[in-house]
Structure formats: structure tokens, C-alpha cells
Amino acid sequence: MYLNCHSYYSLRYGTFSEIELLELAKKNDVQTLALTDINNTSACLNFIRKAKDFNIKPVIGIDFRTGAQQLYVGLANNNEGFKELNQFLSQHSENKIELPGRAPHFDHCVIIYPFERVLQLEKSHFYDHEFIGVSIEELRKLRFSKLKNLEDKLVVLQTVTIRDKKDFNAHRLLRAIDKNTLLSKLEKSEECKLTDKMCSLKEINEAFADFPHIIENTNRILSSCHIEFGFGEQRISQNLKLYTDSAENDYQLLEKLCQDNLYKRYSNPDEKVLARLKTELDTIKSLDFVAFFLINYDIVSYANSKGYFHVGRGSGANSIVAYIIGITDVDPIELDLYFERFINPFRASPPDFDIDFSWKDRDDVTAYIFRRFPHTALMATYNTFKYRAVVRELGKVFGLPKEEIDKLSKGNYVVSQLDEIAQLVLRYGKLIEGFPNHLSVHSAGVLILDQSVHYYSATDMPPKGFPTVQFDMIIAEDVGVFKFDILGQRGLAKIKDALDIIAENRPEVPPIDITNVEAFKNDKNINNLLKSGGAIGAYYVESPAMRGLMQQLQTQDYIGLVAASSIIRPGVSGSGMKEEFIKRHRYPELRKNAHPVLLEIMPETYGVMVYQEDVLKVANQFADLSLGEADILRRGMSGKFRSRKEFTAVEEKFIANCRKKGYQDDLIFEVWNQIKSFAGYAFAKGHSASYAVESYQSLYLKCYYPLEFMTAVLNNGGGFYSVEHYLHEAQKQGATICAPCINNSDHPNRLIGTSIYLGFGYLKNLETFTVQRMLTERQLNGTYSSLDDFIDRVTISIEQLTILIRIDAFRFTQQSKTELLWQAIFKLNADGAKSQQSKLFKIQHKEFTLPKLNSNWIENAYDEMELLGFPLCNYFNLVNGDMANGILASQMKDHINKEVLIYGSLVTTRFNYTSQGKLMRLSTFIDHQGNYFDAVHFTDVVEKYPVNGLGVYACYGRITDRFDFYSMSVVWSRKAAILPDPRNN
Incomplete structure (x- = not known):
């Protein structure tokens, strides 16, 4: 009897889940129920799945609205009808086209126009599938309307949005949040009605007693609707089932790919390899996963044809078939990878292939997938209301001052001292917490289906520019829609860019085969970087925790790195197995x-x-x-x-x-x-091994081409550490770090010989257009010879030119920054007026005689901190005061269980929690020789001695030893003062 019900996937409108809707229907003896969320189909599949548990027949559709105004409700007669509704909604949502006031013709759908809407439209002609919906409240008007004569077109349209007054209040709050307005200013037209709730069937029948034909028409519609999907054990795979034109040809192709590539991976395959290959092929065929492997192979082949690097990981990395045809680079025979982890006769879902590409290449690979396969979409994820965020939103809706909102969202209050409004904010914050707020795009999931995605969902077009379904991966797997994971990461981009920089900076070096990982695994110099903690910049192995673990394990081979990659995960680490593994490995x-x-x-x-x-x-x-x-x-x-x-x-x-x-x-x-x-944290061994392959490629470049590699790291957003720490690491490897220069720098960092010229991109307030203009001019007409030459050739304001002068980008002129600044002011309009057009003729610049104007390195450091965010000198050089009586990081091993003082420049710091749930802080420092040490502020000192930003800290504490890895348990710490800016004297 209910043709128009909302869940909270009617975003910022509905007030309860699709499961709670079914519970409500059961309570009211409703046996057939239609879910019609507003311009959304997120809950439809799960609604169908769960309806069986409540012995309720599910009907699904869409409530088409412009804002809060209801246009018409569409119900699917069958799966084809659901597809029609989804296509119609998607066409408008993807292209940002307003929905039409009248629905188009549908072949497998019912369209219901609200009674008031029909009166507005003065609609008199109705197709067979079109009806007029009347609520209990509207029956009074129907009695006096000419529409009452259309007896065969009238149906019950008792909308369900709320359950009670509390829901109605939550609904109004959600509407105010959506409209970004005060609750007191929310227009009635934006709200549902207090009567938009479910009555018992008895109440419905009593209300419509004078209109039995309306009840009959409604039941006839509900009886005509049948929607079917298989879930759980009844599901069948909805993924693309055939890669070629038949299952037989698919299998022959996969078999041929294995035969053609077998000897590239195994020069002399033994019986173990051949037996494993046959077992896998037989199992893949019997479980109908052949197309799944071929699609992944197709994607990787396209990437290879474009010169893109990739890493294949996930449980699929346990597969010898995936290894032989090039989806992964992990040898399951070498690592004794467990076949049944990635695929077994009991597994209904295909194996996971997480395929990583460079963040620069991923969008092109995704675009190829959409071109190559016709029924493709991105997976969605739900962004839900978080408690602190919703408290802030509710505080604004109620008009609370910012100070009170801050207090409530941070929990700085005593409940008994709060006024009524503040308590309402907290109460409804708890109620709304966890509601879906908006749809977003899954970080990696791509769906490649056997038929149109609109059989399952409507689609949106988010900023990524690819159609995206409206359901998440959990219900997708329930219904047999399995995602392909296409990810972007910066580690691969660092490798590719490093190779490009090597080719440019060192043309004498022959082309490097970065795929020769077997040679890298056995290289003592590379393995020594693992054992000694020298992996800064290398993907996945550079964090303080990982570097510390490898030093404890004395990791010096590929197998050891694979194990380290897994035992550092919280599940292994938190259970004590990490500690036990280290003990058994070392002893x-x-x-x-x-x-x-x-x-x-x-x-x-x-x-x-x-x-x-x-x-x-x-x-x-x-x-x-x-x-x-x-x-x-x-x-x-x-x-x-x-x-x-x-x-x-x-x-x-x-x-x-x-x-x-x-x-x-x-x-x-x-x-x-x-x-x-292990819950939620454990890695498949093949997954860890895939990461380890990429780590070895990075470590090879770090070991033998450190400057090129560190430049690539910097140009791809760094990693775990700050920019200035990667610069410090580059200096340790022999680089000279140069401030941006108008003749040698580019937008990214540029390596010339052993000098890294910082990119203009680091200058926070330098406009992109300014950088583009001066680089284009330099490329077309050569380097700049002087400040005058630069001013003649580049249209620039005095503010922008001042930034370049203060960072010493004109140092080739041999003039001081102060002198150049005075000249710039004299030669440009000091009021900032500028012409957008280049000068046709060079003007004759006046020469000004200026007194001797000196600057010093401390002034330069302050300019660098302001403009770049960090100084190019060592922080130790800026310390104002004596740093006596401290030891070095290398001497910690001589002071175990003793309290000592170490001066350290902060590298990174983060909060963590003890096993008892108490707050602690983990920090990494370098001493004035550039060597690392870790320090822990435990619960008793963590708040007493805060760590306030980068700089040098005096750290006093007890030295601890864990498997020859030394760290400090801090007793006290304080940040050292730095020299003042001489210009402020």
C-alpha cells in the first residue's frame, strides 16, 4: 500500500535506514513495500536483499524531485523498468540537466504524479502507466475535484519519511543543514509534512473506505511489480563473462598467453612450476574466472604499451598464471605462496588484483578501461556524518556563536551546565551521526559488467569525470558485482621520473632495466640500506617504524623484507606476534x-x-x-x-x-x-611481496643514483617526511641545495650536476601565471642577463618581483638582495599598476646610485622560512645558545639504561596510544651530524613537554635497547630558541 517510502539515502532528507523501514513495515503488517528514495538508488539492492528476512515483497523506484519539490514517483515493474528509471535519472544527474516537469514514456515502469502536482500541471491525459497519487490528507480536496472521476487512475500516495516527532525534528535539521540556513529561517516548502509517516493497513483502509477503487488500483500496481536479484549463495557473477566471443576461446587465449610467456619467467621450468600452472588453469576455468584474468591482462598490456609502470598486488599476486602473463611480478614458487589464498573451489568471488599505476598515469588507464569495455562505472562510497562535524553543523543551524560550537564539537563541556539548545545539538548530533551525508568515489574500484550498470543503479558524474554508481562495495559483492582495483600511487612515479632525470643529467649512463629485480635482491649494497635504516625516500620502507623494524630484524634480503612488510601491520604487531617473530628471528x-x-x-x-x-x-x-x-x-x-x-x-x-x-x-x-x-589488517603474502618488489626498485635507484632519485621523490610530493627532510637526505648523499633561480629553476625541482635547484612551486605566494610567463619567455628567448633584462621581458608586479628577489633568485647578478629590491621599486610602478602586454621596445633604464646595502645569512634564513616554509641552512646553525654536554646518536649504544642529553632537529612526530589506551608521542630527530634517533614521550610527560613544530630540541631521557635498536624514553624536552632576525633590531 505504500508506493513512496524514503530511507536516509534520500540524502539530508530521510531519517532512518532501509532496514528500519522494513522493520516499520513489519510492525504495521505491510506485506508489500516500495522504496523510492529522492533522486537516489543507493539502498535499493540491500532493500531487496533484506526484504526476504521480513517476509515483505520489495518494490523499488525513484522519487524524482527538483530540490524538495516532488515531480513524480517512478516504480519499476521489473528489472528492465529499474534500468529505465536509472537511465533517465542518470542522464540528468550526469549532465547536470534539470528534471522535466513531466515524465517521459516508460515501457516497464509506473509513474505516479502527486495530486497537487496534477492540479498545477492541469494534466488531463494519462498514459496506461501513469497514475495520480492521493494521500489521506488530500482526500478532502479530492471529493471536490474533477480528478475524482478518473477512478482507474487514482492510487494511494501516502509518503513515508518519518516515524514520529523526533524524526520530524531530525528531518528539519537535515534540511537546514542542506540549505545552509538557520532552522528558524527554513521554508516550509523544504520540509516534509508531519503526516508523512506510516499508518497501519487498517487505518489506510478506513481512510479510503469511500474510495475502494483507489485501494484496488494501488494493490494492482504493487502486484504488477516484480524485481529479482540473486544475493549471497544465490548470486551469480554480474561481471563481464566473456573476453572474446566464447568461453572456449577465452580459455584457449589464457592458455596460449601462459605458454608464450612461460619461458620469460622460468628459463627452465621444473615439474613443480608446470604442475602449479596446470592446477591454477584448471581451477580458474572451473570457477569461470578466465575473463577476469584476461581483463586484468588487457589493462596491464595497455599500460605497458604506453610505457607506464605498474604493480600487481592483492591476493591475486599469489597466482603463477598472473605472474607468467605479467599482471604481477611476484614469483609464487620462489616465495611458496599459498595457492588457496587467492583462489579455491569454495571461493565464489574472483581473486583480488590491486593494480597500482603512477598517480600521473592512472586517469589515462581508467579512461582506456571506459573506452575498451562498454558497461563500465566507478564504485561509490558513502561519506557519513561524523559526530564532531554534525555537532558543528547543528550548532550553526541553531545559530550558536562560534566559541560555543567549538566547545561542543571538542567535548569541552559539562552536560549539566549546558543550556537547552546546546543539549539539543548534542542529542540530535548522536541521532544523525552515521547517516549518509553524500556519495563519493571509491578510492580504486572500477566495475566492468556484462550488461548496463543501470540494471543495478543510477549513476552520477563526480569531478573525476567517469560515471559512478550509487552503491558501495559491500552490497556490490552481495549481488555479484566484483570490482577491479585500479589505484594511483607516487612510488611508481618516483621510479619513472628518476629514470628520466638520470637520462637527462647523466647521458653517459646506459639505459637501466628497472625490471631486473632479481639482480637487485642479491645486491649487498642495496640490502645494506635496509639493514642500516638508509631507505629514506624508498616506497613503503621509509617510515620510522619500518626503518626501525628492519634494523631490529637486520633485514638484508627480499624474503626478510616481505616478512617485515607484514608483521608491522597492526594485527600482527598488536597481538605480540611481532615481538615473538623478532625474537625467534634474531635468536x-x-x-x-x-x-x-x-x-x-x-x-x-x-x-x-x-x-x-x-x-x-x-x-x-x-x-x-x-x-x-x-x-x-x-x-x-x-x-x-x-x-x-x-x-x-x-x-x-x-x-x-x-x-x-x-x-x-x-x-x-x-x-x-x-x-x-588479524581482523582488517593482515596482508596476503603475495601482497607484501609485490610491495617489496617496488621497494627494491626504489632502493636500487637510491643506492646508485641517489641525487636523481631524491629529486624525483621531491617532485612527486615526497612521502612520509617533510620537504626539508628530503633535502637534508639529498645533502647527505652529496647534493648542493640551491634556492630558486630565474635562470636555472623550473616549476618542479631541477638537478644540474650535483646541484638541486628548488622549484618555483615552493614559493607559496608566487602566482602560477607569473611562473608560466617567465619560464615561457626564458625557453623562447634564452636566459636573463640582469634585473633590467628580466623587467623588460616579463610582465610582473612589484609584489611578485619582490618574492623572487627576497628568495635570491637574481643572485647571478652579484648584487645584494637589498640593492635589487630598491632598484625594482624605482623601476616598476610601486603602486602595483602593471600592463598585461609586453613592451614593444626596450626602454632605457635609469641608473641609480645606492649606498652599500649589506645583508647576512640570518636574514636569508628568515626570508627562506617565510617564502619556502623552511630555511636552507641547518637548524642547528640557527640555535641561539650553547648546546653543550649532549651526546650523539651514534653514542646511544654506550649509554643503555642511562639518562643522557641529545640535541635533535625534529624530523617527524605523531601521537599514538599505549596498550592501555593512554596517549603517547613518537618522534624522530637527527643530531647535528645528521644521524637519526627516536624518542618517546610516554603518558606521564607527553602533555608536560609538547613538541611545537620543526626546530632543535634538547631531549633528556633514558636510552633503551630493543634488539640493538636504540631509542630514548624522554624525561623532559624543550625547544631551543633561534637567533633573532637582525632586521627587527
């Missing part, structure tokens, strides 16, 4: 502490669970679970399935099987808790 005699069965299952990791595969192995071999049941554990850990009931059943069987095998409860629950600790 072989401790490996006997492992349970014999676990050691036999995981000899490479000394009986410690490190990878997702280990969970599968332990579940299968330790607890005798089937591979299908073990896969339930894997999915439960990754958060990609909904059924906690299913997970709990496997947990109970795990414990029961272990007891049956005679294991003690202490051991059983120790192992089970380790499994649970």
Missing part, C-alpha cells in the same frame, strides 16, 4: 618455543602467524576446518562480509575440532586470539 634457539604443529605449518616464519595465508593454513591443518570454512575466517578478518552468525559458527567449530584433537584450551585460545587479531 634461533628460541624457535623451539613454537608449538611443533605450528612450526611445521609455518617454518619460514618460525611458527608465528604473519600472513593471511597463515590463517588459512592454521585453520585447515591445525583445526581441521575445510578450505571453505577457512575462507570464511579470511573474509571475516577483512570485513568484506556481513554475517557475524556465519563467522561465529566457524569459531565454535574451530574450538571444538581443536579440543577433539587433544589440544589444551590455553593453546587453543592463544591461537584463536592470534587469528582474531
